[in-house]
Amino acid sequence: SAVISQKPSRDICQRGTSLTIQCQVDSQVTMMFWYRQQPGQSLTLIATANQGSEATYESGFVIDKFPISRPNLTFSTLTVSNMSPEDSSIYLCSVGLLLYNEQFFGPGTRLTVL
Amino acid sequence: AQSVTQLDSQVPVFEEAPVELRCNYSSSVSVYLFWYVQYPNQGLQLLLKYLSGSTLVESINGFEAEFNKSQTSFHLRKPSVHISDTAEYFCAVRFRKETSGSRLTFGEGTQLTVNP
Numbered sequence: 001s002a003v004i005s006q007k008p009s010r011d012i013c014q015r016g017t018s019l020t021i022q023c024q025v026d027s028q029v030t031m032m033f034w035y036r037q038q039p040g041q042s043l044t045l046i047a048t049a050n051q052g053s054e055a056t057y058e059s060g061f062v063i064d065k066f067p068i069s070r071p072n073l074t075f076s077t078l079t080v081s082n083m084s085p086e087d088s089s090i091y092l093c094s095v096g097l098l099l100y101n102e103q104f105f106g107p108g109t110r111l112t113v114l
Numbered sequence: 115a116q117s118v119t120q121l122d123s124q125v126p127v128f129e130e131a132p133v134e135l136r137c138n139y140s141s142s143v144s145v146y147l148f149w150y151v152q153y154p155n156q157g158l159q160l161l162l163k164y165l166s167g168s169t170l171v172e173s174i175n176g177f178e179a180e181f182n183k184s185q186t187s188f189h190l191r192k193p194s195v196h197i198s199d200t201a202e203y204f205c206a207v208r209f210r211k212e213t214s215g216s217r218l219t220f221g222e223g224t225q226l227t228v229n230p
Binding site: 107 | 146148150156157159163165217218220221222223
Protein backbone atom coordinates (compact mmCIF):
# COMPACT_ATOMS: atom_id res chain seq x y z
CA SER A 1 0.00 0.00 0.00
CA ALA A 2 0.96 3.67 0.07
CA VAL A 3 0.73 6.29 2.80
CA ILE A 4 -0.20 9.71 1.46
CA SER A 5 -0.16 13.02 3.28
CA GLN A 6 -1.56 16.34 2.16
CA LYS A 7 -0.88 19.88 3.30
CA PRO A 8 -2.76 21.89 4.34
CA SER A 9 -5.55 19.75 5.72
CA ARG A 10 -7.91 22.71 5.45
CA ASP A 11 -7.82 26.38 4.64
CA ILE A 12 -10.08 29.38 4.35
CA CYS A 13 -9.07 31.74 1.57
CA GLN A 14 -10.19 35.01 0.11
CA ARG A 15 -11.61 35.38 -3.36
CA GLY A 16 -8.96 36.10 -6.00
CA THR A 17 -6.08 34.49 -4.14
CA SER A 18 -4.31 31.21 -4.90
CA LEU A 19 -3.58 28.15 -2.77
CA THR A 20 -1.01 25.45 -3.36
CA ILE A 21 -1.78 21.98 -2.02
CA GLN A 22 1.04 19.54 -1.43
CA CYS A 23 0.86 15.77 -1.73
CA GLN A 24 3.61 13.54 -0.34
CA VAL A 25 3.81 9.77 -0.78
CA ASP A 26 5.93 7.40 1.28
CA SER A 27 7.11 5.44 -1.76
CA GLN A 28 7.99 6.13 -5.37
CA VAL A 29 4.98 6.05 -7.66
CA THR A 30 4.56 6.84 -11.31
CA MET A 31 0.89 7.71 -11.41
CA MET A 32 -0.62 10.46 -9.30
CA PHE A 33 -4.08 11.93 -9.61
CA TRP A 34 -5.86 15.01 -8.34
CA TYR A 35 -9.60 14.89 -7.63
CA ARG A 36 -12.15 17.45 -6.53
CA GLN A 37 -15.11 16.63 -4.32
CA GLN A 38 -17.61 19.46 -4.18
CA PRO A 39 -19.93 19.64 -1.17
CA GLY A 40 -22.30 16.69 -1.09
CA GLN A 41 -21.06 15.35 -4.41
CA SER A 42 -18.88 12.61 -5.78
CA LEU A 43 -15.27 12.79 -6.88
CA THR A 44 -14.29 14.34 -10.18
CA LEU A 45 -10.87 13.80 -11.69
CA ILE A 46 -9.03 17.06 -12.34
CA ALA A 47 -5.84 15.76 -13.87
CA THR A 48 -3.35 12.91 -14.05
CA ALA A 49 0.20 13.85 -13.09
CA ASN A 50 2.77 11.28 -14.13
CA GLN A 51 6.39 11.98 -13.38
CA GLY A 52 8.37 12.96 -16.42
CA SER A 53 5.47 14.28 -18.45
CA GLU A 54 3.06 17.16 -18.48
CA ALA A 55 -0.12 16.76 -16.50
CA THR A 56 -3.15 15.62 -18.45
CA TYR A 57 -6.30 17.57 -17.65
CA GLU A 58 -9.85 16.31 -17.83
CA SER A 59 -12.57 18.12 -19.70
CA GLY A 60 -13.59 21.25 -17.85
CA PHE A 61 -10.25 21.75 -16.11
CA VAL A 62 -7.41 23.88 -17.47
CA ILE A 63 -3.78 24.35 -16.55
CA ASP A 64 -4.12 28.09 -15.96
CA LYS A 65 -6.68 27.48 -13.23
CA PHE A 66 -5.14 24.30 -11.75
CA PRO A 67 -1.40 24.23 -12.44
CA ILE A 68 0.25 21.02 -11.27
CA SER A 69 3.87 20.22 -10.55
CA ARG A 70 5.40 16.75 -10.32
CA PRO A 71 9.10 17.24 -9.57
CA ASN A 72 9.82 13.67 -8.47
CA LEU A 73 8.28 10.27 -7.83
CA THR A 74 7.06 11.04 -4.31
CA PHE A 75 5.69 14.56 -4.49
CA SER A 76 3.18 16.70 -6.35
CA THR A 77 1.44 20.04 -5.93
CA LEU A 78 -1.87 21.37 -7.15
CA THR A 79 -2.49 25.11 -7.20
CA VAL A 80 -6.00 26.50 -7.22
CA SER A 81 -5.60 29.91 -8.87
CA ASN A 82 -7.70 33.06 -8.70
CA MET A 83 -10.15 31.37 -6.40
CA SER A 84 -13.87 31.99 -6.24
CA PRO A 85 -16.48 30.56 -3.85
CA GLU A 86 -17.27 27.91 -6.47
CA ASP A 87 -13.82 26.43 -5.83
CA SER A 88 -14.82 25.51 -2.28
CA SER A 89 -14.30 21.75 -2.26
CA ILE A 90 -12.26 18.93 -0.89
CA TYR A 91 -9.20 18.31 -3.05
CA LEU A 92 -7.78 14.80 -2.93
CA CYS A 93 -4.52 13.41 -4.13
CA SER A 94 -4.29 9.74 -5.05
CA VAL A 95 -1.65 7.38 -6.37
CA GLY A 96 -2.00 4.38 -8.62
CA LEU A 97 -0.05 1.26 -7.80
CA LEU A 98 0.07 -1.21 -10.67
CA LEU A 99 1.09 -4.01 -8.32
CA TYR A 100 -2.20 -3.71 -6.48
CA ASN A 101 -4.21 -2.43 -9.45
CA GLU A 102 -5.86 0.14 -7.25
CA GLN A 103 -5.62 3.73 -6.13
CA PHE A 104 -4.82 4.99 -2.67
CA PHE A 105 -6.13 8.33 -1.51
CA GLY A 106 -4.77 11.05 0.69
CA PRO A 107 -6.86 12.55 3.52
CA GLY A 108 -7.87 15.52 1.40
CA THR A 109 -7.61 19.30 1.70
CA ARG A 110 -10.81 21.05 2.64
CA LEU A 111 -10.87 24.46 0.97
CA THR A 112 -13.35 27.21 1.71
CA VAL A 113 -13.30 30.35 -0.41
CA LEU A 114 -15.04 33.44 0.95
CA ALA B 115 -20.90 6.18 -22.99
CA GLN B 116 -19.14 4.84 -19.93
CA SER B 117 -20.73 5.71 -16.62
CA VAL B 118 -21.34 4.59 -13.06
CA THR B 119 -24.67 4.92 -11.28
CA GLN B 120 -25.46 4.48 -7.62
CA LEU B 121 -29.18 4.20 -7.45
CA ASP B 122 -29.69 5.32 -3.86
CA SER B 123 -28.32 8.60 -2.56
CA GLN B 124 -29.30 7.80 1.04
CA VAL B 125 -29.95 4.51 2.80
CA PRO B 126 -31.13 4.64 6.43
CA VAL B 127 -31.22 1.34 8.29
CA PHE B 128 -31.42 0.11 11.85
CA GLU B 129 -28.50 -1.52 13.58
CA GLU B 130 -28.12 -5.26 12.90
CA ALA B 131 -30.32 -5.05 9.81
CA PRO B 132 -29.05 -6.20 6.41
CA VAL B 133 -28.19 -3.62 3.79
CA GLU B 134 -27.56 -3.50 0.05
CA LEU B 135 -26.03 -0.51 -1.73
CA ARG B 136 -26.57 -0.67 -5.46
CA CYS B 137 -24.10 0.14 -8.20
CA ASN B 138 -24.54 -0.23 -11.95
CA TYR B 139 -22.16 0.68 -14.70
CA SER B 140 -22.31 1.16 -18.44
CA SER B 141 -19.34 0.07 -20.51
CA SER B 142 -18.39 -1.46 -23.82
CA VAL B 143 -15.07 -2.74 -22.44
CA SER B 144 -14.05 -4.89 -19.53
CA VAL B 145 -13.89 -3.24 -16.14
CA TYR B 146 -12.26 -3.33 -12.74
CA LEU B 147 -14.68 -2.52 -9.93
CA PHE B 148 -14.14 -0.93 -6.54
CA TRP B 149 -16.03 0.16 -3.48
CA TYR B 150 -14.58 2.98 -1.37
CA VAL B 151 -15.81 4.22 2.01
CA GLN B 152 -15.49 7.76 3.32
CA TYR B 153 -16.06 8.30 7.03
CA PRO B 154 -17.00 11.82 8.15
CA ASN B 155 -14.18 14.31 7.62
CA GLN B 156 -11.82 11.64 6.34
CA GLY B 157 -10.36 10.57 3.01
CA LEU B 158 -11.38 7.57 0.95
CA GLN B 159 -10.50 4.05 1.99
CA LEU B 160 -10.70 1.05 -0.30
CA LEU B 161 -13.31 -1.39 0.96
CA LEU B 162 -13.02 -4.12 -1.68
CA LYS B 163 -12.28 -4.66 -5.33
CA TYR B 164 -13.03 -7.00 -8.20
CA LEU B 165 -10.28 -7.53 -10.77
CA SER B 166 -10.88 -11.06 -12.04
CA GLY B 167 -11.67 -14.57 -10.86
CA SER B 168 -14.42 -15.19 -8.32
CA THR B 169 -17.27 -12.78 -8.81
CA LEU B 170 -17.92 -12.56 -5.06
CA VAL B 171 -15.41 -10.47 -3.14
CA GLU B 172 -15.31 -9.81 0.57
CA SER B 173 -13.85 -7.20 2.88
CA ILE B 174 -12.38 -7.75 6.33
CA ASN B 175 -15.27 -5.97 8.08
CA GLY B 176 -18.11 -8.12 6.78
CA PHE B 177 -19.03 -6.37 3.54
CA GLU B 178 -19.23 -8.29 0.28
CA ALA B 179 -19.95 -7.40 -3.33
CA GLU B 180 -20.81 -9.52 -6.32
CA PHE B 181 -19.88 -8.73 -9.89
CA ASN B 182 -22.75 -9.52 -12.22
CA LYS B 183 -21.57 -9.09 -15.80
CA SER B 184 -24.94 -9.71 -17.42
CA GLN B 185 -26.59 -7.04 -15.28
CA THR B 186 -23.49 -4.81 -15.24
CA SER B 187 -23.80 -4.46 -11.49
CA PHE B 188 -21.54 -4.56 -8.43
CA HIS B 189 -23.86 -4.25 -5.45
CA LEU B 190 -22.44 -4.00 -1.94
CA ARG B 191 -24.05 -5.99 0.85
CA LYS B 192 -23.68 -6.62 4.55
CA PRO B 193 -25.91 -9.04 6.47
CA SER B 194 -25.82 -7.08 9.73
CA VAL B 195 -24.69 -3.47 10.00
CA HIS B 196 -23.21 -1.59 12.95
CA ILE B 197 -23.52 2.05 13.87
CA SER B 198 -19.85 2.41 12.98
CA ASP B 199 -20.69 1.56 9.35
CA THR B 200 -22.31 4.99 9.00
CA ALA B 201 -20.40 6.61 6.13
CA GLU B 202 -20.52 7.60 2.48
CA TYR B 203 -19.91 4.70 0.09
CA PHE B 204 -18.63 5.22 -3.43
CA CYS B 205 -18.64 2.73 -6.26
CA ALA B 206 -15.82 3.24 -8.75
CA VAL B 207 -14.96 1.70 -12.08
CA ARG B 208 -11.77 1.53 -14.06
CA PHE B 209 -12.53 0.95 -17.70
CA ARG B 210 -9.97 -1.38 -19.21
CA LYS B 211 -9.04 0.35 -22.39
CA GLU B 212 -5.73 1.93 -23.24
CA THR B 213 -6.98 5.48 -23.55
CA SER B 214 -8.57 5.39 -20.11
CA GLY B 215 -5.23 5.03 -18.38
CA SER B 216 -5.68 4.25 -14.73
CA ARG B 217 -8.35 6.80 -13.97
CA LEU B 218 -11.33 5.87 -11.86
CA THR B 219 -14.88 6.93 -12.59
CA PHE B 220 -16.92 7.35 -9.44
CA GLY B 221 -20.61 6.99 -8.79
CA GLU B 222 -22.52 9.71 -7.01
CA GLY B 223 -22.15 8.07 -3.61
CA THR B 224 -24.59 6.54 -1.13
CA GLN B 225 -24.87 7.83 2.40
CA LEU B 226 -25.46 4.88 4.71
CA THR B 227 -26.86 5.89 8.08
CA VAL B 228 -27.20 3.20 10.72
CA ASN B 229 -29.60 4.08 13.52
CA PRO B 230 -29.77 2.43 16.95
